[in-house]
Amino acid sequence: MTTTFRRSSPSALGIDAAGIDAFVSALGSTPAVEPHSLMVLRHGAVAAEGWWAPFAPDRVHLLYSLSKSFTAAAVGIAVRAGLVDLDATVISHFPELDAEVTDERTRRMRVRHLLAMASGHRADTIDRAEATDPTNTVRGFLLLPPDEEPGSVFAYNQPCTYTLGEIVRRVSGETLLDFLRPRLFAPLGIDDFAWLRDDRGAELGYSGGFARTEAIAALGQLYLQRGVQDGERILDEDWVDQATSAQVPNPDEVNPDWSRGYGFQFWMARHGFRGDGAYGQFCVVLPEQDVVVAMTGQSTDMQAVLDAVWAHLLPAVDRPGSVDADDRLRDRLAALALPPLGGGPGDGPLGSLPAAPPSSPVSVGGDSGLEAVHLTQDVSGRWVLTLVDASGEVTVPVGEGEWLVDGSTAASGARSGDRVVVDVRFVETPHLLHVSVDLEDGTVTAAWQTQPLHDGVATLRRPD
Structure with a gap:
């Protein structure tokens, strides 16, 4: 990966390294939280970074729904280029479906409604859309009448993002990846980004992105810098304002950092805003503190991860630190590792296999799906x-x-x-x-x- 960020130290950037150290400890000791990587940026420079072996800085990591924020950036770039109008109806981008899509609410659905997860459906429609048309997710989605008026209700709805990706493909004549490489990835120094594709060869958009932790940080930093990178405007300032402010309320969400509203494929939070993906992929942006936090992991309690950010990392900003604390943190981050098997009671060397080693050609117990x-x-x-x-x-x-x-x-x-x-x-x-x-x-x-x-x-x- 092209090195985008200057490396510095917590104290030089006005962060107490002891707070980052406490945050790392909290991640390692909280049930249902398993960190894989962490980058903390302030003022556009790296204050701290670490990877829990066997994860490493040069490896990509599956982003799951954090992919949505990259898809939204593609839409924002297309808006700036005059290729997409946020107030255009969705059906206007799919004229071949005009005769089939007769529901009036669907016909009033606009691009901005897709961005805000406000299509009017009360729940995710991905399974129903794919069942309606297994070969064309957009057609299956647009044939499902919304429950409410578009723009009036929030529902985390995967086909909204998939359809946004298809709109970008149509207006540009390129794949999402080909569209983003010169317009987003190259300016941000991202040289490795891959995307899972469906049977039609289209990037999923709503999930399936693979990127390094530094790519996550670079996207967050671009939004923190209000769409400008190295003096080049990539996203309009108005786009950044809309994308990072609540477009539709979601008060029914249980967790406090999921109930603050939703922007354009970004969640609002108790502090700042964020993109996130299943199992703890995070891009947390704190404009007031000029901080970006990028994380990957295998965490089933994602609220606990954010709780730890607010409890330990946030208070460390603008708190006096020291060079000694910086050094201790640097050494700790360099030695991070997830424990391998072995060393437990009764554990011994693997030794030799039996003459006829076990094999399971028929079935395997458990929930793995292995044959x-x-x-x-x-x-x-x-x-x-x-x-x-x-x-x-x-x-x-x-x-x-x-x-x-x-x-x-x-x-x-x-x-x-x-x-x-x-x-x-x-x-x-x-x-x-x-x-x-x-x-x-x-x-x-x-x-x-x-x-x-x-x-x-x-x-x-x-x-x-």
Whole structure:
């Protein structure tokens, strides 16, 4: 990745490193929170950054719904270029559907309503849209009449974002990625961004983006700088104002940082605004403090992550720090790691496989969706795990007392008697798979720490 940001220290940027240190401790000690990366920027410079091994700064990470904020940026760029009018009706971009889409509310739906997740539907329509037309998500979506007048109610609705992506593709004649590369990614120094595509070859838009943590920070910094990068205006200031202010209320949301309203594919928050994605992908922007926080992870309690930001990191801004605290934090961040298997009570070396190693050609217990698990040993004696599901198969070398990284996976194993446990991390995604094999009776169970939302084991990686 092109290095976009100047590196500095917390105290030089007016942040007490002890507060960032306390924030890192909170992330590591909070149940249902697992951090993978962290970058804290102030005044456009990096105050602190760290990656929990086996995750690393040069690896992309699946963003899930944080992808929406990049899709919205594409719309904002198209608006600035005069290619898209926020007040144009959605149906005007799909004239081939004009005769079919007869519902009056749908026909009054505007581009700005899609951006604000205010299509008039009371709930997400992705399953119904795809069932209505399995080959054309936009057509399936527009054939579902809204429950209320567009613009009047909020509902987190994936086809809204997908349709925005399709509008950009139509007005530009390019894919979303091709549209964004010279207009957003190149100016921000982002040289690696990939997107999952549907069966039609279209980027999902609402999910499926893969990017490095620094790319997340760069997007947040662009909005913090009100659409200007290195003197070049990329997004109109009016667009930034609308995108980062509440366009539609969502008071029914339970968590306090999800109930402050929604902008243009950004959530409002108790402090500033943010883009986020499932399992703890965050781009938090704090305009009053001139701070951006970029994070990836595997966290099922995302509110707890934000609570930790407000409790520890935010109060550290404009609080006196010290060079000694900076040094301690730097050393800690450089040594971050997620613990591998091994070292627990009864754990021992993997040793040798039985003469007839277990294999599960029919079924695997647990919720993994795996069809088969095979254990082998290579010529060096290293254990190798092969996982098979509907997406294909992936072969994973297993480390002992360490994460053995191989391509887009990292695995660690340990043995207790006749039972072997292996943890497999798909290091370009949030996901961790727990596998347990009984070497005596050959039974296998496998379960996800967090369930993948799109993919199987063979496709949990950056798409080509």
